[in-house]
Amino acid sequence: MKIRVATYNIHKGVSSIRSTPRVLALKKAIGEFGADVVFLQEVQGRHDRLSGKFGEESRGHRHWPDASQHEYLADDLHGHAAYGMNAVYDHGHHGNALLSSYPIENSHNHDVSDHAYEQRGILHCVINTASSPIHCFVVHLGLFESGRGRQTQALIDCVNASAANGEPVIIAGDFNDWRNTLSGKLRDALGVVEVFDELGKTSKIGDLVRNLSGREKIIHPARTFPAALPWFRLDRIYVRGFKVDTAQVLHGTLWAKLSDHAPIVANLKLA
DSSP states (O other): OEEEEEEEEOGGGBOTTTTOBOHHHHHHHHHTTOOSEEEEEEEEEEEHHHHHHHSSOBTTBOSSOSSOHHHHHHTTTTSEEEEEEEEEETTEEEEEEEEESSOEEEEEEEEOOSBTTBOOEEEEEEEEOSSOEEEEEEEEOOSSHHHHHHHHHHHHHHHHHHSTTOOOEEEEEEOOOTTOOSHHHHHHHHOOEEHHHHHTOOOHHHHHHHHHHTOOOOOOOOOOBSTTSOOBOOEEEEEESEEEEEEEEOOSHHHHHHOSSOOEEEEEEEO
16 A cells, blocks of 8 residues: 655645745645645644634635634545644634544644643544555644754653554654754654655665764755755654655755745655
8 A cells, every 4th residue: 555645734725935825725735735634733723813814815816714724724625624722712722633544543732841831742543444444643843952852752651552563654744853852762662653764775785884983873854944945954764664656855946945844755655
């Protein structure tokens, strides 16, 4: 079985410069992924201010949908959506979401907020495919390294509790792990691989030399932030039970206008 997945921080549906509404353009762009499952971060479940400002028709066009963003983005593209509310404020809320062309059997949002000023969550969904149920975890970790360490342990505990028998797992999202301190911990605890690292494996001889010398395997996630000129390696896709066929970061003018993060798309094959 082959499955195409994508992860994308959509910046609450507004551009990173001047906060121009981009939800309608995002829907079209996400459709261009051709992905079966899309992991989204910073999704507006409700935003009364932006809805009031951009929801009215202007020059024959509406710039903000009536529905919540995850419902709007899933409509006609994937058909199934789940949302995990993380940050709540007077005029609305936002969080993580999963869009899927496969039925979502169940979903649960785990609150992993490390302090009151930065609400974070891990959205766990089980999707039903013809070959096997797949555990999907949509992740958005905090800005502080110490908090990310605790949130990563919460992620490990969550995966081990729900997929303890080696079931197929996809973990994707915005890890804010620009120094790449978490990949080794996830790999050792869960048996996952990061898609770009899997594609960049060295030869067997290289692996043997590295093992004999005691050197750890080097992980090379992709550069995804800022989208206009990606430099920081913030976004990841980790998998277990899959072979990685291809993985790429989508660059260019279109993606630079839509969000401050560039999306990652990967083609996987169930092992």
